[in-house]
Amino acid sequence: MTDAPMTIREMCAAFDVTPRTLRFYETKELLTPERVGQRRLYGKRDRARLTLILRGKRFGLSLEDIRQLLDLYARDSVNEAQMRRACELGRARLAQMQAQRAELDEAIAELTTELAWGEGQLARLARAAE
Amino acid sequence: MTDAPMTIREMCAAFDVTPRTLRFYETKELLTPERVGQRRLYGKRDRARLTLILRGKRFGLSLEDIRQLLDLYARDSVNEAQMRRACELGRARLAQMQAQRAELDEAIAELTTELAWGEGQLARLARAAE
DNA sequence: AGGCTGGTTGACGTGCACGTCAAGGAAACG
DNA sequence: CGTTTCCTTGACGTGCACGTCAACCAGCCT
Numbered sequence: 001m002t003d004a005p006m007t008i009r010e011m012c013a014a015f016d017v018t019p020r021t022l023r024f025y026e027t028k029e030l031l032t033p034e035r036v037g038q039r040r041l042y043g044k045r046d047r048a049r050l051t052l053i054l055r056g057k058r059f060g061l062s063l064e065d066i067r068q069l070l071d072l073y074a075r076d077s078v079n080e081a082q083m084r085r086a087c088e089l090g091r092a093r094l095a096q097m098q099a100q101r102a103e104l105d106e107a108i109a110e111l112t113t114e115l116a117w118g119e120g121q122l123a124r125l126a127r128a129a130e
Numbered sequence: 131m132t133d134a135p136m137t138i139r140e141m142c143a144a145f146d147v148t149p150r151t152l153r154f155y156e157t158k159e160l161l162t163p164e165r166v167g168q169r170r171l172y173g174k175r176d177r178a179r180l181t182l183i184l185r186g187k188r189f190g191l192s193l194e195d196i197r198q199l200l201d202l203y204a205r206d207s208v209n210e211a212q213m214r215r216a217c218e219l220g221r222a223r224l225a226q227m228q229a230q231r232a233e234l235d236e237a238i239a240e241l242t243t244e245l246a247w248g249e250g251q252l253a254r255l256a257r258a259a260e
Numbered sequence: 261a262g263g264c265t266g267g268t269t270g271a272c273g274t275g276c277a278c279g280t281c282a283a284g285g286a287a288a289c290g
Numbered sequence: 291c292g293t294t295t296c297c298t299t300g301a302c303g304t305g306c307a308c309g310t311c312a313a314c315c316a317g318c319c320t
Contacts, residue, residue, distance in 0.1 A: 009296080019297085038298055039296090039298080
């Protein structure tokens, strides 16, 4: 069952993070696992959120940035003002991501060029060594 | 002349960073401005490097990561082993960037979907309010 | 000479994202 | 029953990327 709740250890293994990290995210209200007695149980929702959190981090977003974005995905924004705000934030972030994508493309192109030059040099050195 | 050296203030204005940042990058050997007396003068090379540094940061790279990459762009790697190492690093980073690009595309698609849903909800609320 | 502006080197402080113990609870095992 | 194992909550420590402040030149202006 992919929707069976997971213990903290299973989460750590599945997502390659430490228990400390998961508890830390909880204090920052990024995750809200159920409790059985004192122990945490992470359900489908929290696993989806953690996926988004880790991806956000790879893009260089701060945890606070991510928290704001998660509100948009939460789709439980009760009142309209809150939802309007989440949408605005989402649009801004989307624009930013598209800009980042353009930059990333440029960086990839440049690095490819440099790499071709570098490997050309290596090839030249190899020939000269004979 | 676009290749005229710039003072630290001009650099700060041009790249929107603080003097502290530029001096900090220098201690980390990311920048190596000339000196006129005690004052720093940033030439074409350092400006190009700073552009790459700031872009790297937007991708979530650490300054140490960036320093390694800059070595590849430096193209003054004197010995072969060093250059071979730089190329390997570059290839690894390139693969990582391409993976990040794929992830970014996915994130953009998801966010677009969520946003459409959110704005649809807002529109529905607006109609219901009439 | 005095003062202002702008730059310089330390040294220490700060916010973020955790890491690393310490002390204790609860459940499971022999 | 005790012990082991896993989890819990603080509390303090750490590395990175700077911010902030102090004290000190070096020109330039008047």
